[in-house]
Structures are given as C-alpha cells and as structure tokens.
Amino acid sequence: MAFIDLTLARRLEATHAWRSIRYAQAWGQLHPQAQSVVHEIGGGWLTLSGAGSPVNAACALGLHGPLSEDDLDGIEQLSRTADVPPRIDLCPLAHPSFVQLLGRRGYVVEEFRSMLVYDLTKHASTLPIPDDVEVRQAGPDLAELWIQTTAQGFSEQDAPTQEILDILASNFHARAGVPFLAWWEGQPAGGGGMYVHDGAIELGGDSTRPPFRRRGVETALLLARLAAARERGCDLAMAITMPGSASQRNAERLGFHLAYTKAVLVRPSKSA
Numbered sequence: 001m002a003f004i005d006l007t008l009a010r011r012l013e014a015t016h017a018w019r020s021i022r023y024a025q026a027w028g029q030l031h032p033q034a035q036s037v038v039h040e041i042g043g044g045w046l047t048l049s050g051a052g053s054p055v056n057a058a059c060a061l062g063l064h065g066p067l068s069e070d071d072l073d074g075i076e077q078l079s080r081t082a083d084v085p086p087r088i089d090l091c092p093l094a095h096p097s098f099v100q101l102l103g104r105r106g107y108v109v110e111e112f113r114s115m116l117v118y119d120l121t122k123h124a125s126t127l128p129i130p131d132d133v134e135v136r137q138a139g140p141d142l143a144e145l146w147i148q149t150t151a152q153g154f155s156e157q158d159a160p161t162q163e164i165l166d167i168l169a170s171n172f173h174a175r176a177g178v179p180f181l182a183w184w185e186g187q188p189a190g191g192g193g194m195y196v197h198d199g200a201i202e203l204g205g206d207s208t209r210p211p212f213r214r215r216g217v218e219t220a221l222l223l224a225r226l227a228a229a230r231e232r233g234c235d236l237a238m239a240i241t242m243p244g245s246a247s248q249r250n251a252e253r254l255g256f257h258l259a260y261t262k263a264v265l266v267r268p269s270k271s272a
Helices: 006-030 069-081 096-104 140-155 162-173 217-231 246-253
Strands: 037-041 044-048 057-059 087-090 108-119 133-137 177-184 187-197 200-208 236-241 257-266
Touching: 006 037, 006 044, 006 057, 006 108, 006 162, 006 187, 006 200, 006 236, 006 257, 037 069, 044 069, 069 096, 087 096, 108 246, 133 217, 140 162, 140 177, 140 187, 140 200, 162 177, 162 200, 177 217, 187 217, 200 217, 217 236, 217 246, 236 246, 246 257
Parallel strands: 057 087, 200 236
Antiparallel strands: 037 044, 044 057, 087 257, 108 236, 108 257, 133 177, 177 187, 187 200
C-alpha cells in the first residue's frame, strides 16, 4: 500500500471532485429548468444540483494551502442561493487552518466516509466471479434498465420513486462515466459505475436488488470494473463507502485499503 501523502490525497480528492462535477453537468443537461452549479474555489470545487442531490458539497479544499474567509463566504452564499446548507467534504490532510476556520464558523460533522484505494498496477484479484453472474458494460440502449435496476437496489422497492430515478440517471449519463450491469441467471440483479479522471477511477453507484444479495453480485461488479480500468491504462482505483459497511468489507476483500477517513461537515441553518 502506498504511503498516503499530500500528493496522493490531492489526486484522490480531484478524482472524486470531477465525478461530482460531471454529475452536476449531467443533471443540468437532463433538467435544463433546474439550477446546477460548478464553481472552482479555494483550490477545490463546489457542486450544487438542487435540494437532495448527492453532490451538494465543496470538495478537495485546503489541499493547496489555506483558504480565506472570502473563499468560505463564497461557498456559503452560493449554497444559500441554491437553498441547500453549506456542506464541506473534508480530507484529513487539508491545511489545519481550514479546519480551524470551519470550527469558528460553527460547522459540525454530518457523517464520516472511508476513502479506499487500490493499486491497479498490482496483480488482479484471484477471487472468482460466480458462474451465475454475468457483468458487462451498459451502453445507451440499456440506460433505462440500468437506472431502474440500481434504483430498485437503493430504494429496496420494485417501483422506485421518480426522485430516486432522476438522481441515478445523472450517474448513468455523466461524462467519463462507464456504467456496468450485472445479471443473475439472466435477470438484472445490480449495477454500478466507473468514473474516470486522469488515469484514476472512482467506483460508485453500486446497487444490488434485494432478491440477489449475498450471491456475489457486488464482488462481480467490482472485479469487472477493475479489469476494465486496467484495459484503459488506469493505475489507481478508489471507492468511498460508509465506515464498517458491507461495501467496505467487500472492497477490502478484493485488495482495497483504507487511505483515510473523511468527514462531511455542514453548517446548521441556525448559525448560517
């Protein structure tokens, strides 16, 4: 496992930020009437795609030096204009002065996330893909099926709400995104995405329909995307999971390692 220094942290955070940027751009194309914001600020990026969007946050901040009060003012003003709370996706290698600034502004921890890394230059995992699982890249003709399948997994409902379908549609249509579908004995069982930036990939959007869980579907999706990334000449893979989750356990079984734990910080409305 490589030592996680500032240079590697910058690359990981930039890869994640660009996934959010392309998601926000896809959202804007799919919903022209909605406000979608991509704003470079303080060495990082702020992305906003309306209330409830998974990318409403500023990412990769404080990795190129201190941030100013004006930088944070800009993030908070744009967030308030979009009617969402100011949210910071904080890397623990960020400049200490930025952490202190967030403390003075009243930011609190909303959740923690595990940043997992995988060296694609090493040997591929020897874990077998179950014979009953088939995984392949989902082209435009499978867009509706991919969105429906992943939405069924996330919602644990056969008929997901339109809101969930819309959220996942931007994952499928994001530029530099490569969606994959998994079938179990011919039935759509799960899906996931691979988001490419500068020779690195982020794996995300993984979802398995409830009837097909514990059958190796997520593992098969992970292995297929790692193989596809190697074929593209990528050297680094990353995934962000909830700490201690089944997704983290599955990734670590394949050779992913914990790089660091991130904090998502939010400024409550009463102090905004």
